Amino acid sequence: MQDSHRHVYAAIAAIPRGRVASYGAIAARAGLPGRARLVGTLLGKTPPGMSLPWHRVLRASGHIALAPGSAGYRAQCRLLRAEGVEVRNGRVPLSRFGLDADLDRELWGLHGP
């Protein structure tokens, strides 16, 4: 297991219940700015048995990244709604459920570089 992987998993695990974050935000928090794809790659190959709030990770647009109609897609919708996140047409209004810079700082202790 690489360090960078652990940082990514840690960043995902830190997303509070009822909120969501984008792949890019997770990558940045993991010290890998511009590598959103890596986050997706890792999530798709998450070791079985490892519990992560993977469903709280969305595209920057607020859309669910998985293929609409797929099993994973439906699971993600269900899990998000189960914790009070509004999902409409495969999309979550980030204006209300997304982590903004302030909350980011509060949660992850970011006080600047």
Next chain:
DNA sequence: GCTTTGACGTATG
């Protein structure tokens, strides 16, 4: 090792 793939993001029209 080289090539392809991909749960992404930003810019542009």
Next chain:
DNA sequence: TCATACGCCAAAG
């Protein structure tokens, strides 16, 4: 809002 183009780069084959 939708589409297309390009950058990104670790994994998988």
